[in-house]
Amino acid sequence: MLSLRGVSKTFEKTPAVRDVDLDFTPRTTTVLIGASGCGKSTLLRLALGLVMPDRGSVHLDGERVDARSAPALRRRMGYVIQDGGLFPHLDAGRNVSLMARHLGWEAERTRERVLELARLTRFPESALDRFPVQLSGGQRQRVGLMRALLLDPEVLLLDEPLAALDPLVRAELQDGLREIFRNLGKTVVLVTHDLAEAAFFGDCIVLLRDGSVVQSGTLRNLVEAPADEYVSRFVRAQRTLHVTGAEAAR
């Protein structure tokens, strides 16, 4: 289980995360949501040990994430960022298989794993030798997901993975992702600022404000029993859009 215990982090005198306690239940999807700058992306980077907390600690299955343990623990966590974060100098296949080559896998094993992931993410096999610049936004995101899944990690951390996509591609990928999350049974932490997306994915939704957790629970909890005025406003703001969308569909 991935846990954050009393974690605080300040960047150049600006607090990004304040005293956060979170346990991410295994095999479920938790969505971190909040306005820009609420510290949700920083929480993922803290989990990976890309930044170290000023106070508190991060644990994966009881093992503390620190400078020494982080490189090994990261191989048990997959990380996907907006637009995939692909390396422009490597083609899609080599982006996915970079760690396999680093770990000295045999070529055949690597190839099979890449093809397996391509099928899982519905990425066309024929596009594996294309460079990121030659792929569509949705394809880049699929490659980013394949890369994160290569070592079959128990945790998957996704930082606004769909924010840069147009609505149709986005909807298609949302369906695909939810299916993959359910089938693979991973512990998923997904960051978004879109409540509709949060409701679509999240078994549990965590609302953050100024680096602190305001409320966590299901969408129903947030709507029916808001912890404070901010939660109500946040929900109302996004529900307006949701309702408008529903009217258009009628």
Next chain:
Amino acid sequence: MKRPERGGRRWLVTATLALAGCVPSCSGDGAGAAPPVRIGSKQFTESVVLGELAAALVRASGSPAEHLSQLGGTQVLWNALVRGEIDVYPEYTGTLEQEILKGDEVRGEAELREALASYGVVMSRPLGFNDTYALGMKAARAGALGIRSISDLKRHPELRFGFTNEFMDRADGWPGLKARYALPQEDVRGLDHDLAYRGLSADTIDVTDLYSTDADISYYGLRVLQDDLNYFSVYDAVWLIRADLKARAPAAVAALARLEGKIDASAMAAMNARAKLRRVPESRVAKDFLAVNLGLTVAQEEQGRGARILRRTEEHLALVAVSLSGALCLALPLGILAARWPRLGAVVLAATGVLQTIPSLALLVFMIPLLGIGAPPAVAALFLYSLLPIVRNAHAGLTGIPAPLRESAEALGLSPVARLWHVELPLASPSILAGVKTSAVINVGTATLGAVIGAGGYGQPILTGIRLDDVGLILEGAVPAALLAVGVQALFAGVERWVVPLGLRLASKD
């Protein structure tokens, strides 16, 4: 002579040489042959002619000889002789007394020989002419102003003086002359000896220093001003020879002695005139003199233009290749360290930046006390010059990688070395390559200055061309140097296709 402090710079020099040693040398004589007698000459025509005479005499005696032409001024030649980088060079007794041994207060020939012996140097008998300093001006202008002697200059403080750089600084040059004659002139500038004649001819200066055997005196119609206070010493031409040469090449030393008392002032002036005004190669001037006066036939060793350019291309390429590959070996790791540790990076960038601000000619000359003359000091200077563009571009390329990409690599669980190798260096490769290209192009141009300290290359014909006012010769160095720079640009376009990953090239076109 005082030697500069060396301890602190030693490591740098050693590192440079170690790097230079990695690359096979392009020059060097065949194994087993006797080492050649190395003859030096100064940057003016008479010294080069004397150097060619010495080389021809030594070869006629059966020893191989190498003439390091136009190595520099008095101090460069003297130090090269004392350090054993050359075996022989022509010098003047006045220069020995007034300049080289000025601290020793030598009086007369016996004391002079004794002082030289303490440096392991032997002086020949005079070759037969006294090439003293003098001041000269255009005869017409001198006549109009009524100037016959140096004392007459006092009445004309408005006159513009242009002296050779060496004369400006020497103890027996301008400072002493100004004091002895109480000269009032303020407009005094230092320039090259040959340019001074042209300046005189074009009326940009009025008075310059002369050597009394200069061919130009009659050519430009100059009046030599009388030294009425007997300021200038006697400058008898002699050979300075390393004492140990007699054991190594006794026949060569004996051959050099054959010229003692054989060249009078008019013969020397005539040879200078042939070389300088009629553009006869110094080697042929020397050969003809030896044939007429000593009955000596010397095999002519003139190279065709093609062979000359080819040899200089080899020399030039060797300077560039060795210094550039050495710089790459050091600058790339420095750039990587600078990018990883910003505080160290600031120091490294500042240090290499300071190196770049040293004028290239000065840097070359600084290298002489450390590494002597020839290719090693030139390579060391070019090496130092090549560092900054590579360090700066490696640093910029690595620090310019977008943070999400750097974090993506880190989040995968790659080790720092693997991140550098698989992700960061490939992403920075266009910038790094641009830095190496900048260094290479600068290096090709700067290497032409190497000729000033005897490193050869395309600078040699440029240097000789300036001395002889021969545009053809200047172009013989300048055109290949320019072509080489263009070639280097083209080469790097090819290297780019090979080094920069396809994905990045596609992305940059996007």
